[in-house]
Amino acid sequence: MLEINNLTIGYATAGGVVKAVNEVNFSVKPGQIVGLVGESGCGKSTALFSIMGLIKSPGKIVGGEIIYNGQNLANNTAEQWRNIRGKEIAMIFQDPMTTLNPAYKVGNQIREVLQTHRVIEPKKKGWLQRFNLKQQEKERVLTLMREVGISAPEQRYESYPHEFSGGMQQRILIAMGLACNPSLLLADEPTTALDVTIQAQILDLLKRINKEHGTSMIIVTHDLGMAAEFCHEVAVMYAGQIVERGPTDLIIENPKHPYTQGLLKSIPHITNTRQKIEPIPGTVIDLTKLGNECAFMARCPHAGAACHKHISMTQINEEHQVRCALYERGSEASGLQQAAGHL
Structure with missing residues (x-):
């Protein structure tokens, strides 16, 4: 139904071009719920807005494709967008x-x-x-x-x-x-600013819509716990890139990327009140200063020489992908894996 291929969205600023979305790839199948998860400013909402054709100047799609039912939406005219937006693809915005x-x-x-x-x-x-x-x-x-x-x-x-x-x-x-009975429903933080009880009701409503109408959905959230309960697949974003994606149960039970691992360690556990919550150290890199290196390198406990080069997505198995030097093939990556004690 929907395929996002190497999508890159840039914003011209005084400090240079900021790639708010950088080489993003994911897909949505009919009837599937996909979650885009990450902290504020990671590019998940920008990616969602691009699927609706709502990227405004100084933002611009500078690369990649948004393929919906065989049509590349990135090349749509205003008239073509009017025929799709709200009818075939609809959106629930963050703040009603x-x-x-x-x-x-x-x-x-x-x-x-x-x-x-x-x-x-x-x-x-x-x-x-x-x-x-x-x-x-x-x-x-x-x-x-x-x-x-x-x-x-x-x-x-x-x-x-x-x-x-x-x-x-x-x-x-x-x-x-x-x-308009859309095929694809996009939801940008649909439970933000609602109390816990109302959040559960809204999510139950969206689940029912998905089940009864077969409506595919993309849900943007910073809450990995909510995504675990609600989504079939999850894509974890950091600094404009998807760093890990796959079926939700695989991501939750066996996270590969250090950022995903850090997110899960920072979630409080109701059943284990003595478990220490571990925050992720450091701050997000200034995107105007980001080169080809891994964006998470300065905060990663396993960073090494292999992290200074461009890192592509690596296939862990048929469904699970990760963007991390720990899992890349090659001598540098192999040494990094041994040093980190992974794999």
Whole structure:
């Protein structure tokens, strides 16, 4: 369904060109949920926005492909994007308060998606057909509101965004995303700023949508624990690159990249309160100063001479890939593996 091949997105800054997304590769199969995991600023949201054609100046796709059903979206015109965005590929944005129009009733905001893409078309022209069309659109909106768990949709149809809680506003965004029955749903931190109970409800709703409609999804999150519960596959990003990807259970049970290992060690364990939480030392490198070396090198306990060169993704097995010198073939990498005590 979707294949991202060597995607690179650059931003021109006073300090030079920043590659916010650098040679990123991953794919999404029909009915699959893929998680992009990493800390703030790692490029996961930028990668997501590129799939929707929402990269704005000074940002630019400078390399790679975004293949959706055989079509390279990276070359799309504005008109081609209008035919796909919201209809075949939809997005749930991070903050519903800034996404929803505060002066526009939520029912009309969902209905606008139907009208933009002409989901419901009248068979004939005339005032009666236009009246019936409005009624059909409203019924579709009410059905969507029920589906996402909004009670009394007939009354809430006329409500404004500020009259909903944060969790309910997020459900409105999900209803807007589902309006055209998209094949692919993108969610940018869909549970940010929600309390734990509401987070679980939103994730349960997305799971149900995936199961009942077969909707493929890409979920951006900084919460590896949430990704472990929700996603079929996970891609871990650091400084604009995917450093490890594969089936979620493999990544959680047998992480290979030192960054992934560090993320898992920093998660508190409820059942083992005595286990020490180990933070990852150091800070993320300034991307304007990053050369061909491994971006994680300065923070890595296993860094060596092999880390100063460009490192490609290495196939651990048929499904599991990692970008780390520890697993590259060659004499330098072999010596690094022995020094690190890995493999």
